[in-house]
Amino acid sequence: MxxxxxxxxxxxxxxxxxxxxxxxxxxxxxxxxxxxxxxxxxxxxxxxxxxxxxxxxxxxxxxxxxxxxxxxxxxxxxxxxxxxxxxxxxxxxxxxxxxxxxxxxxxxxxxxxxxxxxxxxxxxxxxxxTPTQLTDALENLMGPLKKLHVPVHEISMMMSIALRFIPILMEETDKIEKAQMARGADFESKSIIQRVKSMVPILVPLFISAFRRANDLAMAMEARCYHGGEGRTRMKPxxxxxxxxxxxxxxxxxxxxxxxxxxxxx
Amino acid sequence: MIEVKDACYTYEAGTAMAVNAIDHITTTIPDGQFIGLIGHTGSGKSTFVQLLNGLIKCSSGQVLYNGEDINADGYDRRNLRSHVGLVFQYPEHQLFETDILTDVMFGPKNQGLSEEECRERAKEALLSVGFSERHFSQSPFDLSGGQKRRAAIAGVLAMRPDVLILDEPTAGLDPKGRDNILEMISELNRTHDITILLVSHSMEDVARYVERIMVMDSGHFILDGAPAEVFAQAEKLEEVGLAAPQITYIMRKLKARGLNIQTDALTYEEAAEEILKHRSELEALRTQE
Incomplete structure (x- = not known):
């Protein structure tokens, strides 16, 4: 990975x-x-x-x-x-x-x-x-679409969060995989059915942790008064x-x- | 018995970001010992424990379990993991089943045991970490933090390992939850004769329970010995950002003030006893001042 x-x-x-x-x-x-x-x-x-x-x-x-x-x-x-x-x-x-x-x-x-x-x-x-620069650029270039009521800021915010979470979730997957291996889980089995079954102990904790993180992030953003793109200024325009x-x-x-x-x- | 011979482990080998997490370590973990592994964040503790059950392979050197090289081709590492149990940091994040009992049965099932046997072992493990029968059918996600932690530890215990490694099992728990878990681990060591390797960064946590302390800093062991010996070198601990238990400092201060006491007390009870032995001296000192 x-x-x-x-x-x-x-x-x-x-x-x-x-x-x-x-x-x-x-x-x-x-x-x-x-x-x-x-x-x-x-x-x-x-x-x-x-x-x-x-x-x-x-x-x-x-x-x-x-x-x-x-x-x-x-x-x-x-x-x-x-x-x-x-x-x-x-x-x-x-x-x-x-x-x-x-x-x-x-x-x-x-x-x-x-x-x-x-x-x-x-x-x-x-x-x-950097992912941040990229989404900034995307938001800026898509700016005219705002007139058509396309939620440009929201789309680019979702994109930057998604990008930011890739390494986090990858690390998390690695951790959970190891923890289940320590409990004897077998990820090297040849049979496809066995391999799909063996994904359950990884996917369930991964989903739970993703939801928990999303929840925490939403809370942290709200605590810092995030309320969408309206009137938002940039540190590096x-x-x-x-x-x-x-x-x-x-x-x-x-x-x-x-x-x-x-x-x-x- | 686990022997580590001149083991190294490097993260991101071959790039500019290469880090030697484990740097030529040689040590032995005999059967039945209760060991505390202490080190600052990033000192290599977590990497070291993963070497011991073959989750990661050392870049050079050897790890032997009962005399056999665990990284040799054809060695059954899956079987090894049921002998050397590893409980990761925040193990509650690995729970995935609909009820605790089934979750704890995951390990024994992977060992290829019968349904009956798995259930038996899971029940025993859950009882030994302080759950009662009525909890068995609860969803792991309805439990409190400390309970989840104990259920996750039971998940490894149910495999009946000979060696149990716990990576910061008390992180993020309140004092009561912490004491519960440490007491339970200590009990396992005494009654089931399981070798325990307890990873922590808190001296206070381990001082009371362990018989040997290994101190790690940037991939090396800098101290290794009985708690009293290790705490006697408080200066060396401070150099790497750790500290001896507070009680050690109190005893040392008293000694520096002219009280002729032993400074190797590990718990508050021992310290109190030692000070009380010298009550008359203490009175004399007080009147002098």
């Missing part, structure tokens, strides 16, 4: 860390869209270069990012295998009843590259942005600086380039 580094904040000081979270949120969105816009090898190289520069700028060790990728290795493998064997076209190699086609090979590689870029790119945002505008310009250029590549069929 502790090996999940995907999407956790990595503490260091870099240009990307200092960037306004709104820029990073918009940037990540642009980046993901551009991943689906480009459809050629030169396009992938361009996106890859952009990503590589961002990784260097973020000062997050590359090995740390790769370690986070372990979590999606399985999905990646399934995607590649299906694309490899299921795409019709000019046959390359035949193993038993399965045929690898030229189109399949190229499609599988493109798919894999796209997935890896997608995950690394979006995890780069969460690696360089989001203010754009020069580097943020520069970043927007770079983003626009990158995005424009991707669209141009697609239109020109490069």
């Amino acid at each position: 502790k090996e999940i580094t995907l999407g956790q904040y990595y503490q260091t000081d870099s240009v990307l860390h200092r960037l306004d979270p709104r820029v990073k949120l918009v940037g990540t969105l642009c980046y993901i869209i551009s991943l689906f816009i480009v459809n050629s090898w030169p396009g992938y190289v361009a996106v890859g270069l952009f990503l590589a520069v961002m990784i260097v700028l973020s000062r997050v060790p590359f090995s740390y990012i790769v370690r986070g990728m372990k979590a999606i290795a399985f999905i990646l493998a399934v995607t590649v295998i299906f694309n490899l064997f299921m795409t019709p076209g000019e046959p390359l190699v035949s193993i038993w009843k399965l045929t690898v086609t030229r189109e399949g090979l190229s499609f599988a590689i493109k798919m894999a590259v796209r997935l890896v870029f997608l995950i690394i790119g979006s995890s780069l945002m969460t690696l360089t942005t 989001l203010v754009y600086e020069r580097r943020d505008f520069i970043a927007y310009v770079i983003l626009a250029v990158f995005f424009g380039l991707c669209i141009a590549m697609r239109l020109l069929n490069l």
Whole structure:
């Protein structure tokens, strides 16, 4: 459980860390869209270069990012295998009843590259942005929706609480699991039914503790006069600086380039 | 008997955040002893006790139970855990069944015992921690804090361990609940001859009951011996943010004032007796001043 580094904040000081979270949120969105816009090898190289520069700028060790990728290795493998064997076209190699086609090979590689870029790119945002900054940015960007009576503040508050609770609940699960193991619980059994049954002694205490924590938190918030987003001020209001505008310009250029590549069929 | 040989344990090994929670520890826990394990928060106590029943594996060194290496391949660690029972901090958070009796039966069931036998053991365990028959069908969530704690301890006791490790069993309890639990543990040690390892950060708690105190600081044992020996080195305890029981300080002050008394009293009763022995000296001192 502790090996999940995907999407956790990595503490260091870099240009990307200092960037306004709104820029990073918009940037990540642009980046993901551009991943689906480009459809050629030169396009992938361009996106890859952009990503590589961002990784260097973020000062997050590359090995740390790769370690986070372990979590999606399985999905990646399934995607590649299906694309490899299921795409019709000019046959390359035949193993038993399965045929690898030229189109399949190229499609599988493109798919894999796209997935890896997608995950690394979006995890780069969460690696360089604290959950608080992220929800602040989200609340700010969704601000116009308030006019449509969308409870923007409430949504972002729920999101930040949910994010904050992930590590807490993970630690709690670990503790309960150990306590039940000390009482002889068996989590290594092979049979699926046994394994599902063995989850009960973990899930029940976990739910109870989650409710207790939620209750305590609500009480603590009320004790400090929390009453929703109306008239609430911030300790660190989001203010754009020069580097943020520069970043927007770079983003626009990158995005424009991707669209141009697609239109020109490069 | 549990032997620990040169054991180390590192959290987050290989990263910048690596912490040596256990740093080359060697010690022996003989059968039947009642031991107090004392240390400041973060001194490695909780990590150490988890090494003893194989919940975590030491990064280097060995842990032997009755002469066998518990981390060896093929060693039955699940079986070990029914011999070395571990009660975690705030054990009441592990309760999950609809009534106490069924919850306590969880351990024996995992040992593969028959329904009858499980029920028998659970009843015995619950009675020994001070519940009566009428409580058995109560939901664990309707109990008071101290009762929950006792029910959770019964859950481990029902497995009939030879060694019982309790990680801060009195944390967050009122004085009466605390005394109840400590008295009960001490009773288990005397009548059932169970080896007890009591983890605590309060000297007052353990001084009265244990026969040996191990003091831990940043992954090492800095003191290990009978309570009187350990408390004699109050300065060393203070260095690591702990303190000897208040009574030790009173006795020492009296001695410093010229009273020729023994300073190794562990309880208020012993201290009172010792002071009363020297009543005449005390009177003499008073008139001098």
